[in-house]
Amino acid sequence: MLKFILVGIVNTIFGMGIMFIFYNFFHFSYWVSSASNYIFGSILSYFLNKHFTFQNKSKSLATVIKFTVNITICYLIAYNVAKPLAMWSFSGFDTHVQNNIAMLALDIAAFVGFISSVISGLGILFIVARYLLHGDPTSGWASTICIMLFIGGIQLFCLGIVGKYIGKIFTEVKKRPVYIIKEKK
Known part of the structure; x- marks a missing residue:
C-alpha cells in the first residue's frame, strides 16, 4: 500500500x-x-x-x-x-452559472454534506432513542458509521462553504466589470 x-x-x-x-x-x-x-x-x-x-x-x-x-x-x-x-x-442556465461551473460543484458539495449530516444525525437520534426506550444498545457498527457520516458531512459542508468564499475572492481578483453594456451598431 x-x-x-x-x-x-x-x-x-x-x-x-x-x-x-x-x-x-x-x-x-x-x-x-x-x-x-x-x-x-x-x-x-x-x-x-x-x-x-x-x-x-x-x-x-x-x-x-x-x-x-x-x-x-x-x-x-x-x-x-x-x-x-x-x-x-448547462445551456439552459444563466451565463453566470455557465462561466462558473466549478462554483456549482461547490454548491453541490455543500448540499451533499448538509444532507449527509442531517440523515446521519437522524440515525444517531434513532440509535439514542432506541437505547433510551428499549435499553437495547446497538452494536458498535451502526453508531460508528452514523458518527463518521455526520462528521464527514459536516466537513464536506464546511469545505463547500469555504470553497465558495475562495471562489468569490477569485472572481473578484479577476477584476471583471460588474456589468457589460452592449454596443449598438
Missing part, C-alpha cells in the same frame, strides 16, 4: 510540474498543458508501478506504446465527450 501512495505522490508532483512548465514557460494553452499532465503523468505512473510497485522486469516496447496510445485516446475521448456534454447540460 505504501508503494502505491509513493507512486501517487511522485506522479502528482511530476504531472503538476509538467503542467506548470508547459503552461507558464512554454505558454501552451490550458488544454494542452492539462493533456500533457495527464499523458506524461500516466506514463510515469506506468513505469513506476511496473518496476517499483510490482517489480516486473519484462521489457516490451509494444506494451509501452499500446499503453501510451490507450491513455491518449482515453483522455481525448473523455475531454471531447465531457466538455460538450457539460456545456449542453
Whole structure:
C-alpha cells in the first residue's frame, strides 16, 4: 500500500510540474498543458508501478506504446465527450452559472454534506432513542458509521462553504466589470 501512495505522490508532483512548465514557460494553452499532465503523468505512473510497485522486469516496447496510445485516446475521448456534454447540460442556465461551473460543484458539495449530516444525525437520534426506550444498545457498527457520516458531512459542508468564499475572492481578483453594456451598431 505504501508503494502505491509513493507512486501517487511522485506522479502528482511530476504531472503538476509538467503542467506548470508547459503552461507558464512554454505558454501552451490550458488544454494542452492539462493533456500533457495527464499523458506524461500516466506514463510515469506506468513505469513506476511496473518496476517499483510490482517489480516486473519484462521489457516490451509494444506494451509501452499500446499503453501510451490507450491513455491518449482515453483522455481525448473523455475531454471531447465531457466538455460538450457539460456545456449542453448547462445551456439552459444563466451565463453566470455557465462561466462558473466549478462554483456549482461547490454548491453541490455543500448540499451533499448538509444532507449527509442531517440523515446521519437522524440515525444517531434513532440509535439514542432506541437505547433510551428499549435499553437495547446497538452494536458498535451502526453508531460508528452514523458518527463518521455526520462528521464527514459536516466537513464536506464546511469545505463547500469555504470553497465558495475562495471562489468569490477569485472572481473578484479577476477584476471583471460588474456589468457589460452592449454596443449598438
